[in-house]
C-alpha cells in the first residue's frame with residue numbers, strides 16, 4: 001500500500017511537471033510570437049491584406065512570387081507579408097542579399113518547416129536542408145567531387161543522353177506531331193544524374209524513376225499548395241507512403257551492395273583500408289571518404305547517403321530541365337541567337353561524331369550566355385527562404401529572431417535599374433568583358449550555401465542544347481508553349497513545351 005501510495009505520488013509529480021513544462025514552453029512561444037509581431041509592425045506591410053488571413057487570399061489567387069515582386073517594387077527595400085499568423089519579410093536589394101547569403105550567413109538557417117516541408121521525405125538531412133556540423137561535414141566531403149572530378153565525365157554522359165533523345169526526335173521529323181520537350185528534358189536530366197551519381201544505366205533510370213520518384217515529387221508539389229493532403233489517409237496518401245518506402249529500400253539495397261563490393265562485408269568490419277576497385281561515380285567517391293574518415297558503414301551512414309542521393313535527384317534534374325526548356329524556347333523566338341548557338345556547336349562537336357572534349361564544350365561562350373540569360377529571365381527558382389536564428393538588422397529595420405526572410409531572386413533579376421529591359425532575351429548581357437555586379441545574378445544563389453551542382457548543370461546544359469540545335473530545327477507547336485506553369489517551382493512550361501521537329 002505504502003509503495004502504491006509512493007508510485008501514485010510520483011506519477012502525479014511527473015504529470016504536474018509535464019504540464020508545467022508544456023505551459024512554460026507555450027508561454028515562451030507566445031512571448032516570442034508577441035515580441036516578433038510587435039517588432040515587425042515597424043516594417044512596411046504589403047497592400048491587399050485582410051484581417052486574420054493577411055495576404056493569404058491574394059497569394060492564393062495570384063502567382064505568389066510575381067505578387068511578391070510587385071509588392072517589393074511598390075513598397076521599398078524591406079516589405080512584410082502575412083500569411084495567416086506567419087510573417088514573411090521580403091528583400092531583393094543586392095546588399096541585403098549579400099548580407100543574408102554571405103556576410104552574416106551564420107545568423108540564418110534554412111526554412112525546413114515551411115517551403116521545404118512537403119519535400120522533406122526526399123531531402124531529410126541531405127545537403128540542401130542539413131545545418132551546422134552535419135552540413136559542414138557533408139559539404140566538404142561532396143564538394144570536390146561535384147566541382148571538379150565529375151565534370152570530366154559529364155560531357156560524355158550528357159552527350160550520350162542527347163544522342164538518345166535525338167534518336168527519339170528523329171521519329172517525329174516530318175510527322176506534324178509535336179514532342180513535349182520539357183518532359184523529355186526531365187527524363188534526360190534524371191538519367192544524367194542517375195548515371196553521374198550511381199552509374200545507373202539509362203534503362204534502369206527510366207524504369208525506376210517514373211514509377212517511384214516522379215510520383216513522390218508530384219504528391220509533394222500538390223502538398224505544398226494543399227498542405228491538408230498530408231492528413232487525409234486516402235489511396236493517394238498510402239500510395240505516397242509506399243512509394244517513399246520502396247524508393248528508400250531500392251537506394252539502400254544499392255548502397256549496401258556497392259559497399260560490400262568495394263570494401264567487403266556490409267558493416268565494414270573486414271574493410272580493407274583502400275578499395276581495389278577504382279571509383280567510377282560520385283557514390284564510389286563518397287564511400288571512399290566515408291571509409292577513410294568514418295571507417296564503417298552502418299545504418300546511420302546508409303540513411304544519410306540515401307538522403308543525399310534523393311537530394312541530388314531533386315536538386316539536380318527539374319532545375320536543369322527547366323533551364324534547357326526555356327533556353328530552347330527563347331532560341332526559337334530569337335533566330336539570330338539560334339544561329340550563333342548553331343555556329344558554336346558546329347565548331348565544337350567533332351565532324352566524325354566522336355565525343356567532344358570538355359575544353360571544347362567549356363569554350364562555347366555564347367551558348368553559356370544563352371543558358372545564363374534563360375536563368376535570369378525565367379528565374380526558375382524565383383525565391384528562397386531563410387529564418388534568422390538571432391535578431392538582425394535588415395536595411396532600416398530590426399528583424400526579430402525566428403522571422404522567415406524571402407530572398408527574391410526573380411525580383412533582383414528583373415530590376416530595371418540593374419537589367420535594363422528585363423523582359424528582353426539578350427544573352428549579350430553575359431558576353432565579353434562586362435562584369436555582372438555581385439549579388440545581381442543569383443540563379444544558384446551565392447555564399448557558402450550556393451548550389452553545388454551549378455557547374456555540372458551549366459556544362460550538361462551546353463552539351464545538350466548545342467547538340468540539339470546543331471541537329472534539328474524546332475518550332476513551337478502553339479503560341480502557348482512559352483507560358484509558365486503558375487504555381488510549381490522550379491518554374492516550368494505550362495504545356496510541357498511541345499515542339500515540331502525538322
Ligand code: HEM
Nearest residue numbers: 127128312315316319320323381384444449451452453457
Ligand atoms: C539549372 C540548374 C540548377 C539551379 C537553377 C539550381 C538552383 C539552386 C539554388 C537556388 C539553390 C539554393 C537553395 C537554398 O538555398 O535553399 C541550390 C542548392 C543546391 N543545389 Fe542546385 N540548382 C541547379 C542544379 C543542381 C544540380 C545539377 C545539382 C546536383 C546534382 C544541384 C545540387 C544542389 C545542392 C546539393 C544544393 C544545396 C547546397 C547547400 O546547401 O550546401 N543543383 N541550387
